[in-house]
Amino acid sequence: MIIDKLIRKIKECNNPTVVGLDPKIDFIPEYILQKNFDEFGKKPKAVANAFFEFNKKIIDEIYDLVPAVKPQIAMYEMYGAPGVKAYIQTVAYAKSKGLIVIGDIKRGDIQSTAEAYSDGHIGRVTGKGLDLTVFDEDMITLNPYLGSDSITPYLKNCKSYGRGLFILVKTSNPFSGDFQDLDVGGMKLYEKVGLSVAGWGKNLVGEYGFSSVGAVVGATYKQEALNLRALLPNTFFLVPGYGAQGGKAEDLAVCFNKDGIGAIVNSSRGIIAAYKNNKAYDENNFEKASRQAVIDMKEDLLKYLN
Amino acid sequence: MIIDKLIRKIKECNNPTVVGLDPKIDFIPEYILQKNFDEFGKKPKAVANAFFEFNKKIIDEIYDLVPAVKPQIAMYEMYGAPGVKAYIQTVAYAKSKGLIVIGDIKRGDIQSTAEAYSDGHIGRVTGKGLDLTVFDEDMITLNPYLGSDSITPYLKNCKSYGRGLFILVKTSNPFSGDFQDLDVGGMKLYEKVGLSVAGWGKNLVGEYGFSSVGAVVGATYKQEALNLRALLPNTFFLVPGYGAQGGKAEDLAVCFNKDGIGAIVNSSRGIIAAYKNNKAYDENNFEKASRQAVIDMKEDLLKYLN
Numbered sequence: 001m002i003i004d005k006l007i008r009k010i011k012e013c014n015n016p017t018v019v020g021l022d023p024k025i026d027f028i029p030e031y032i033l034q035k036n037f038d039e040f041g042k043k044p045k046a047v048a049n050a051f052f053e054f055n056k057k058i059i060d061e062i063y064d065l066v067p068a069v070k071p072q073i074a075m076y077e078m079y080g081a082p083g084v085k086a087y088i089q090t091v092a093y094a095k096s097k098g099l100i101v102i103g104d105i106k107r108g109d110i111q112s113t114a115e116a117y118s119d120g121h122i123g124r125v126t127g128k129g130l131d132l133t134v135f136d137e138d139m140i141t142l143n144p145y146l147g148s149d150s151i152t153p154y155l156k157n158c159k160s161y162g163r164g165l166f167i168l169v170k171t172s173n174p175f176s177g178d179f180q181d182l183d184v185g186g187m188k189l190y191e192k193v194g195l196s197v198a199g200w201g202k203n204l205v206g207e208y209g210f211s212s213v214g215a216v217v218g219a220t221y222k223q224e225a226l227n228l229r230a231l232l233p234n235t236f237f238l239v240p241g242y243g244a245q246g247g248k249a250e251d252l253a254v255c256f257n258k259d260g261i262g263a264i265v266n267s268s269r270g271i272i273a274a275y276k277n278n279k280a281y282d283e284n285n286f287e288k289a290s291r292q293a294v295i296d297m298k299e300d301l302l303k304y305l306n
Numbered sequence: 307m308i309i310d311k312l313i314r315k316i317k318e319c320n321n322p323t324v325v326g327l328d329p330k331i332d333f334i335p336e337y338i339l340q341k342n343f344d345e346f347g348k349k350p351k352a353v354a355n356a357f358f359e360f361n362k363k364i365i366d367e368i369y370d371l372v373p374a375v376k377p378q379i380a381m382y383e384m385y386g387a388p389g390v391k392a393y394i395q396t397v398a399y400a401k402s403k404g405l406i407v408i409g410d411i412k413r414g415d416i417q418s419t420a421e422a423y424s425d426g427h428i429g430r431v432t433g434k435g436l437d438l439t440v441f442d443e444d445m446i447t448l449n450p451y452l453g454s455d456s457i458t459p460y461l462k463n464c465k466s467y468g469r470g471l472f473i474l475v476k477t478s479n480p481f482s483g484d485f486q487d488l489d490v491g492g493m494k495l496y497e498k499v500g501l502s503v504a505g506w507g508k509n510l511v512g513e514y515g516f517s518s519v520g521a522v523v524g525a526t527y528k529q530e531a532l533n534l535r536a537l538l539p540n541t542f543f544l545v546p547g548y549g550a551q552g553g554k555a556e557d558l559a560v561c562f563n564k565d566g567i568g569a570i571v572n573s574s575r576g577i578i579a580a581y582k583n584n585k586a587y588d589e590n591n592f593e594k595a596s597r598q599a600v601i602d603m604k605e606d607l608l609k610y611l612n
Contacts, residue, residue, distance in 0.1 A: 022419075025433040033434060036453065042436050074419045078426030080394055080440045085387035108449055109412055110546075111480040113328075113380045120384030127331040128339060130348050134386045143414055145451040146477050147484030171452050173416040178453030179499060182490040187496070240416075 001206035002138055002164040002238055003214070006100050007261060009067030015298045016256070016305070018102060018238070019062055019290075020268025021090060022072040023051040027273045029283035048082035051075075055090045057287040058272055063097040065294045070238075070266055075280050091137055100138045102238065106168065108143030112154040123157035139164035141216060141238070144193050151200050155213070158204055164212035165201075169194045171227065172218025172241030178257040181224075190224060191231060208261065209235040217255060219247025219265065228256040229262065237263035242297070243270035253304040260305040267297055307512035308444055308470040309520070309542055312406050313567060315373030321604045322562070322611070324408060324544070325368055325596075326574025327396060328378040329357040333579045335589035337502045354388035357381075361396045366579055367593040369403040371600045376408040376544075376572055397443055408544065412474065414449030420459040427568030429463035445470035447522060447544070450499050457506050461519070464510055470518035471507075475500045475534065478524025487530075496530060497537060504538050514567065516542040523561060525553025525571065532560040535568065544570035548603075549576035559610040566611040573603055 003056040010016050025033070028050050036053075040046040059069065071094075076087035091101050107117045119125050121140050142154060144167050154165055170180055170190040180190040194215055201213025211234050217225050219241035228237070237255045241247035242265050255263035274293035275281040281289035316322050331339070331353055338356045346352035365375065377400075382393035397407050413423045425431050427446050431438040448460060450473050460471055476486055476496040482611050486496040500521055505518025517540050525547035534543070543561045547553035548571050561569035580599035581587040587595035 027438070044431075044438060044440065047436070072415075072419055074413070074422040074426075077390075078422045078431055078440060079438075080426070081387040082392035084383075084390045088386055106379070106415055106449075107412070108414070108451075109378075109380060110477065110551075113378055116378075116384045117378040120380075120386070125350075125384055130331070130353070132350060132385075134350065134384060143412075143449050143451050144564065145414075145449050145474060145485060146479055147481035147486070149479050149481040159466060168451060171416065173452055173455050175455040178502065179451060179495065180453070182495065184488040184490055184495070189485065189488065189490070190489065196484065229467035245416075279559075 001204065002007070002100070002162050003010040003204070003210050003212040004208060006067060006264070007208045007210065009100060010261070010264065013065060015140055016089040016264045016301060016303070017066050017294065017297055018068040018070045018264045018266045019058070019066055019271050020070045020072060021055050021058070021270065021272065022075045022267050022268040023054055023063065024075065027276070028054050029286055031283065039097060044079040048076065048079050048086035051083070052086040053090045056093055056292050059094050059097055061287040061291040062294050063099055065298070066099070068100040068102055069094045069262060070104050072104040072242055072268070074272070088135055091135060095136070095138070102166065103137030103140040104137060106141050106143050108146050108150055110146060111149045111153060114150050118157045121153065122163035123161055123195040139166060141166045141168065143168050144196065146195065148200070155200060158212055164214065166214040166216050166238040167193070167197045167200070169197060169215040170217050170221055170224045172220045172245055172247065176218065176221070179257070191227065194228050194232050194235070198235050201235065205234050210234055210262070214238055214278070216240065219252040220245055222251040225252065229254055236291050237261050238266065240266045243267045249300045249304045256305055265301060271297065307407070307510065307518055308468050309510070309516050309518040310512040310514060311513045311517065312470075312533060312570070315406060316347050316570065319371060319373050320608070321372055322570045323372050323600065324358070324374040324376045324570045324572045324604055325364070325372055325577050325600065326376045326378060326549070326572050327361050327364070327578065328381045328574040329360055329578065330381065333582070334360050335592055337589065350385040351388040354385050354392035357389070358392040358395045362399055363593040364596050365400050365403055365405070367597040368600050369405055371597070371604070372405070374399045374406040374408055374570060376410050378410040378574070394441055397441060400441070403445070408472065409443030410447040412447050412449050412581055414456055416452060417455045417459060420456050423486060424459040424463045428469035429467055445472060447472045447474065449474050450502065454506065456500065459508060461510070464518055464526065467468065472518065472520040472522050472544040473499075473503045473506070475503060475521040476523050476527055476530045476603060478526045478553065480550055482524065482527070497533060500534050500541070501537050504541050507541065511540050516540055516568070522546065525558040526551055528557040528560060531558065535560055545569050545571045549573045555606045555610045562611055570605060577603065
């Protein structure tokens with residue numbers, strides 16, 4: 001069960017951190033970018049290649065410190081087909097280093113379309129003699145707005161191939177309450193969605209009492225996170241919003257149980273672009289700045305856990 | 307304004323139909339598939355190339371009859387980078403034939419991520435001397451669950467580059483009511499989302515009184531469509547669910563105003579795989595079956611409009 005593997009890795013690293021591999025062109029050191037511009041021209045392929053080189057150097061520096069990475073597919077998709085190739089290469093490279101990969105794809109569609117996303121990302125693509133593994137993430141994020149039949153095709157692949165999901169419940173952005181905080185008769189919409197997530201995951205609960213179907217719960221909303229932790233005892237949380245978005249360790253500690261288990265906290269910019277905000281580092285050792293940022297984040301989180 | 311262009315093309319064709327270019331490997335004639343397997347092996351690239359060839363033949367047969375096509379990106383994305391390339395090629399080819407292209411991508415994410423999707427799909431990708439047009443759809447579909455700040459980056463590109471959006475309001479799938487039909491204090495969630503969509507689009511209303519920010523409203527829910535048509539007089543509807551999903555012309559007619567304007571109806575399988583259900587055609591003239599299916603659908607819709 002992938003959730004057990006994730007929890008074991010969190011315990012081994014003593015670090016409930018997932019590193020968001022969300023590269024932007026402005027984060028990439030000039031020497032990496034220029035080499036690729038020289039080789040491929042000012043084309044999507046140059047940026048995509050630079051992203052993968054950048055990610056590889058970061059992964060090499062952090063894979064012994066963190067249990068997981070979370071590439072955000074939008075940052076790659078915006079460069080078209082070469083970008084998607086760099087995303088897939090990043091997934092494969094991170095897995096080769098023993099990391100669990102959470103693909104932040106936030107897909108959501110009707111059943112026949114969900115089957116296509118599910119087979120492409122966490123299943124197998126078959127038909128006419130083909131049997132392909134395409135994206136191959138361990139876990140992916142999903143959007144619940146279309147309802148339960150938009151989720152079932154993923155549950156099937158979670159069971160067949162030992163994969164997992166994190167479904168949006170209460171997101172970290174400033175206006176997440178526009179719909180998520182609406183009162184739907186005795187509870188908020190995000191709580192109702194949370195209960196559905198628990199239901200979808202009830203047959204995928206592992207040895208630690210958590211399901212491979214988890215929830216996305218923003219670090220920026222302490223009271224909501226507290227409500228959800230009480231409401232959903234078997235649901236593991238993926239917690240975005242730490243650092244650059246304003247979420248603080250002392251607030252997001254409510255996402256964890258008393259034993260320090262129950263959530264994994266994401267940081268993206270704060271780690272992968274750490275060299276931009278730390279005068280001890282520059283472009284030539286950006287990956288060392290990322291390593292130090294992971295260590296600092298771990299210490300910050302552990303102060304408030306246990 | 308893209309919505310004006312769409313409405314003008316619907317009037318010219320006298321046909322409020324959008325053809326869903328959602329290829330599946332089982333839809334592709336053996337002679338196209340085998341040629342690509344012979345050239346590229348049983349690889350994603352072979353299927354992706356076959357999809358583009360299949361789409362081109364259909365586009366060539368229907369571009370004079372319909373105003374728009376709607377490729378569903380999931381069907382391409384499941385084949386990885388080559389699939390995304392075939393999607394982009396399909397968008398470009400359809401536009402070269404004068405069709406309006408609605409990219410069915412249903413993305414939804416926090417603001418910084420939404421900017422990446424928005425620039426990649428309907429804007430320009432810049433930075434470090436780059437200025438790229440990547441996906442280049444005329445309009446795209448979006449998911450509203452994350453709230454208003456997840457939509458604003460797209461509104462900016464709609465204004466700058468004359469693009470449009472269709473935002474999920476009431477979807478066509480059987481369990482769309484799980485959350486969308488919840489009572490949120492005097493109205494349903496889908497109505498509340500619909501009012502937000504109207505608000506997001508209020509500065510993008512064109513000469514026919516409709517906004518370039520439209521709503522997705524399923525053909526399979528007549529009463530809900532009727533409510534929304536009354537509630538959202540300036541919102542154009544993209545209506546999925548006709549045909550294979552069970553939506554009928556007599557029911558979805560409520561999505562249109564009395565002048566027959568106000569919506570565009572999608573059919574995917576019913577048109578692109580028409581040769582499978584019509585004994586007058588076979589693999590060797592599948593595109594002619596698609597042309598006939600478009601003509602039949604137009605007649606069916608027009609019976610109930612005006």
